Amino acid sequence: MAFMNITSPHAHGGNSTSRIMLLVILATVPGIMALTYFFGWGNLINIALAAFTALVCEALILKVRKRPISFFLKDNSALLTAVLLGIALPPFAPWWVTVVAVSFAMIFAKHLYGGLGNNPFNPAMVGYALVLISFPVQMTTTWAMPFFLTDGQVLSFSDTLSVTFSGSSPLVAGLSDAFSGATPLDTYKHLAKNETALEILQGPLFASDVSGAASGGSASNWFAGGWEFVNIAFLIGGLALLALRIFTWHIPFSLLAALGTCSMLFGWDADLYVPWSLHIFTGATMLGAFFIATDPVTASTTPLGKIIYGAGIGILIFVIRTWGAYPDAVAFAVLLMNFAAPMIDTYTQPRTYGHEKAKRGLATKPDTSDEEG
Amino acid sequence: MQPITLHSFDGGIHPQENKHQSTQRAIVALPLPAQLIVPVGQHIGAPADVIVSIGDTVLKGQDIAHPKGFVSAAIHAPTSGKVVAIEQRELPHSSGLEGTCVIIDSDGQDQWLEEIANGSQGINDYLDADNDVLIKRIRDCGITGMGGAGFPTSVKMAVKGKQIDTLVINAAECEPYITSDDMLMRERALEAIRGIQILMKLTAADNCLIGIEDNKPEAIKAMEDALHKVHGEHHITVVTIPTKYPSGGEKQLIKILTGKEVPSGGIPASIGIVCQNIGTCEAIYRAIAEGKPLISRITTITGDSVEQPQNVEVLIGTPVKHLLEFAGFKQEKSLFQKLLGTESKPRIIMGGPMMGFTLSNDELPILKSSNCVLAPSQKELPANDIASECIRCGLCTEACPADLLPQQLYWFSKAGELDKAEQHNIADCIECGACSYVCPSQIPLVQYYRHTKGSIKTERAAQDKSNRSKVRFEARQDRLDREAAEKEAKRQARAAAAEKAQAAKKAAAAKAAEEAAKNGDSPATEASAKPEPVDLEKLQKQLSAAQAGLKKSMDKVAEIKAGEAEAAESEKLEVFEKAVATRRDKVKLLAQQVAEAKKAMPPVKKEVSREDIEKKLRAQQDRIEKSQQRLQLAQEQGLDTLPALQKGLDKQMQKLKELEADLAQFDKAGV
Numbered sequence A: 001m002a003f004m005n006i007t008s009p010h011a012h013g014g015n016s017t018s019r020i021m022l023l024v025i026l027a028t029v030p031g032i033m034a035l036t037y038f039f040g041w042g043n044l045i046n047i048a049l050a051a052f053t054a055l056v057c058e059a060l061i062l063k064v065r066k067r068p069i070s071f072f073l074k075d076n077s078a079l080l081t082a083v084l085l086g087i088a089l090p091p092f093a094p095w096w097v098t099v100v101a102v103s104f105a106m107i108f109a110k111h112l113y114g115g116l117g118n119n120p121f122n123p124a125m126v127g128y129a130l131v132l133i134s135f136p137v138q139m140t141t142t143w144a145m146p147f148f149l150t151d152g153q154v155l156s157f158s159d160t161l162s163v164t165f166s167g168s169s170p171l172v173a174g175l176s177d178a179f180s181g182a183t184p185l186d187t188y189k190h191l192a193k194n195e196t197a198l199e200i201l202q203g204p205l206f207a208s209d210v211s212g213a214a215s216g217g218s219a220s221n222w223f224a225g226g227w228e229f230v231n232i233a234f235l236i237g238g239l240a241l242l243a244l245r246i247f248t249w250h251i252p253f254s255l256l257a258a259l260g261t262c263s264m265l266f267g268w269d270a271d272l273y274v275p276w277s278l279h280i281f282t283g284a285t286m287l288g289a290f291f292i293a294t295d296p297v298t299a300s301t302t303p304l305g306k307i308i309y310g311a312g313i314g315i316l317i318f319v320i321r322t323w324g325a326y327p328d329a330v331a332f333a334v335l336l337m338n339f340a341a342p343m344i345d346t347y348t349q350p351r352t353y354g355h356e357k358a359k360r361g362l363a364t365k366p367d368t369s370d371e372e373g
Numbered sequence B: 001m002q003p004i005t006l007h008s009f010d011g012g013i014h015p016q017e018n019k020h021q022s023t024q025r026a027i028v029a030l031p032l033p034a035q036l037i038v039p040v041g042q043h044i045g046a047p048a049d050v051i052v053s054i055g056d057t058v059l060k061g062q063d064i065a066h067p068k069g070f071v072s073a074a075i076h077a078p079t080s081g082k083v084v085a086i087e088q089r090e091l092p093h094s095s096g097l098e099g100t101c102v103i104i105d106s107d108g109q110d111q112w113l114e115e116i117a118n119g120s121q122g123i124n125d126y127l128d129a130d131n132d133v134l135i136k137r138i139r140d141c142g143i144t145g146m147g148g149a150g151f152p153t154s155v156k157m158a159v160k161g162k163q164i165d166t167l168v169i170n171a172a173e174c175e176p177y178i179t180s181d182d183m184l185m186r187e188r189a190l191e192a193i194r195g196i197q198i199l200m201k202l203t204a205a206d207n208c209l210i211g212i213e214d215n216k217p218e219a220i221k222a223m224e225d226a227l228h229k230v231h232g233e234h235h236i237t238v239v240t241i242p243t244k245y246p247s248g249g250e251k252q253l254i255k256i257l258t259g260k261e262v263p264s265g266g267i268p269a270s271i272g273i274v275c276q277n278i279g280t281c282e283a284i285y286r287a288i289a290e291g292k293p294l295i296s297r298i299t300t301i302t303g304d305s306v307e308q309p310q311n312v313e314v315l316i317g318t319p320v321k322h323l324l325e326f327a328g329f330k331q332e333k334s335l336f337q338k339l340l341g342t343e344s345k346p347r348i349i350m351g352g353p354m355m356g357f358t359l360s361n362d363e364l365p366i367l368k369s370s371n372c373v374l375a376p377s378q379k380e381l382p383a384n385d386i387a388s389e390c391i392r393c394g395l396c397t398e399a400c401p402a403d404l405l406p407q408q409l410y411w412f413s414k415a416g417e418l419d420k421a422e423q424h425n426i427a428d429c430i431e432c433g434a435c436s437y438v439c440p441s442q443i444p445l446v447q448y449y450r451h452t453k454g455s456i457k458t459e460r461a462a463q464d465k466s467n468r469s470k471v472r473f474e475a476r477q478d479r480l481d482r483e484a485a486e487k488e489a490k491r492q493a494r495a496a497a498a499e500k501a502q503a504a505k506k507a508a509a510a511k512a513a514e515e516a517a518k519n520g521d522s523p524a525t526e527a528s529a530k531p532e533p534v535d536l537e538k539l540q541k542q543l544s545a546a547q548a549g550l551k552k553s554m555d556k557v558a559e560i561k562a563g564e565a566e567a568a569e570s571e572k573l574e575v576f577e578k579a580v581a582t583r584r585d586k587v588k589l590l591a592q593q594v595a596e597a598k599k600a601m602p603p604v605k606k607e608v609s610r611e612d613i614e615k616k617l618r619a620q621q622d623r624i625e626k627s628q629q630r631l632q633l634a635q636e637q638g639l640d641t642l643p644a645l646q647k648g649l650d651k652q653m654q655k656l657k658e659l660e661a662d663l664a665q666f667d668k669a670g671v
Ligand code: SF4
Pocket: B389, B390, B391, B392, B393, B394, B395, B396, B397, B406, B407, B410, B435, B438, B439, B440, B441, B442, B443, B445
């Protein structure tokens, strides 16, 4: 009788790429819910639009590259990129911003490098950076105000849809004052140029709590309405992924530690610098730490390398937020560290069992000089 | 005993154990098969030499093949019967190698060799016996490691000159499904312990640690009970270790039990440890105390495709088919296949699901190292999905017990970047499969590593070959130079001797005069000034002998490297590689001595006539001319001997310069 011939190992743990991607997508749900609760339908519409665009792009490219479409679509990676972008883009971003970001991410950042696993840069962040540089106005003025700052008005789903799709129509112009604005980070940074911390904190973004009541603008209120809950929701999703061992603690923790340390060191003077609590709990910090920096494909892969990589992103986020021209810095920080990841890996090889020291650095040709008499 | 502190190794996984299926029944003896296929190369090292011929009748336990060389093991007839064929057959091996097998038709009597049956071969007071006697017995009984690789035990025991403090007994049995060691300990604990005592005597180890995973409480208890029955101080401890794959890997177990790491490329003995499988201990006891050779073993037959998973005592050489039939193997058929009347090929694995290999057919025999035959159903061990791209998730890195970076190794393997793979220590991969097990992209990582390791070996072999031809070329050049020098030296020796005789005469006369005058005593000054042509010759002879030895060893290494792409070979390879290293050192040393001896000669050269030097000069010029032609040829044809030739030429040129200098000096001195 002839038997089947397969090499070891024969057992498999049953994990799969699509499962991992799906779990990551599911873990963003608390964060998305928080976003929707505080800022309305915008992000959900973005996500849906992004997902549609991503799947279409992926399918088209796979067709062009003559790859089995269903096999690759099944891996959920395109969906994940889309979801992350949908979350990261401002809620009232015009539809074409989303489409440009997503298609650039899929086509240029992912497939032109050879598809999943071969892309050196995080596709979602490449897409984000592109639209941030190309359309700075749309990217900085279309952030939403949390619902408790909009005089009780809530923008309905259909209104949000028309905002998204009508671009700069009169509707948006009318709405923009009430519903949209800059992020707390941006606001604080600009105000800090000529106001003291106490004055800044009197502003509505910082002074109101969730109930909408002014909490008096005391100096103890170091958080910005709504954003801290969004970040906590992403933190919860991230911790769930950590518990499921989808990624390790190294990158998110070193990122947060580095960002926290920097902002505490420099932020002692809240009159000049954004306080650490705003760094950690506003903007895309938690999303970045747990969902973007941990993108395995583009991150460093050795245990020590991951710590360096995460810390690097944390420091860069602080530097760019503090001295850069853009409202948030996660995208640029991640992309810059993507550049460094291969180099970090090369110099952080772990010590292999049975070796006294870790071999690090570039491969050297085996020394044959001792062969010569 | 002092409490043992457990250590742990990084990485590791927890696959489904699936051990309970086969531990429900006691070990039973498999009915005698009609025919046995006994390979003579079941172990690491040289296959044994067959000493029977077709048509011979053999008795159970009779030796049918003798070990060939140091690293080899004897083979015995597993039952009585007739040798019907001695031929090349496929072996149960991951690479489907062929090897010489002795085919024995069983006569159904299963009759032991007389001296084994009457027990006269047993050594009763084995704990007082001479070590050499015991080691010889172990070798004669064909004992090899029964845990996996099958390294001859006598070789492992003959660790002369190495201080062994700890004997590590591997009873972890971390592979899923396999329970042969578990059952052996449950039923034959005392024999195993006695075997361990023998091993402790042989290695002179201070203590012994038996590592058993905590998922085998019955075996642990049986071993502890057996230990209580041993009288006197024994320094043997049963250590319960946490269940984690691959804690039964030799290196991992040593780390767990002792906290020490076996140096990369080294053997446990270099850190004072010898490691043996528990099954081997029992076999050793049988060999020593009962005089029984290794002709049967306990094998687990399990998996959802057999009706009765269990452990059986099976004769070495039993066809797997016989075992499968005994356990009630049923080929799985889907409804679809039933309707169409077709069938798919079943997957039969020798060994466990992590490191075992599939058998190509059911005619293959059970070997001394076959601890398990696994016949899983499709559902149990589904064939792997199509691999997708590596997403660099790093799960493999976390799982790797050797602290490697499996994904980097994968990328390098895929790109064929052998030097980078080496830089990332691919040689330290134990092929445990933990990385593949956790890989979400279902990449057959281990397969890539095996391939890369194979390529590295082949590349090395090629490199060695070119190095060898270089060595050969240089050796020839050296020989030519040497011959010339020898002739010269002899001539000079003669001249010197003549002169010395004269000088001695004069000296004697002078001395006599002096003595007469003073009764002084300083005769030792002369000896050191004497030239040493005899010594040089001797050295040169030694050198060429050493060079020949080196070449032999290098050939051997290349042979092993080229011959087999099997990880387990490394131990044997190591032996020879070490030999190469020491021999190379010796050659270097001798060459140096020769050079020194030659250098010490020039003072004598003053006696050389001008013609002689001129003659040499001319000869050297001719030689250089020839070399230059050869070099040009090599250059034109792009031969890879080019650098060697270049080097040879350089040396010749230098020699020429030396000669010219000699000549100039001669002239100066002469004028
Ligand atoms: S587990 Fe598989 S997919 Fe993940 S990094 Fe390793 S090889 Fe790549």
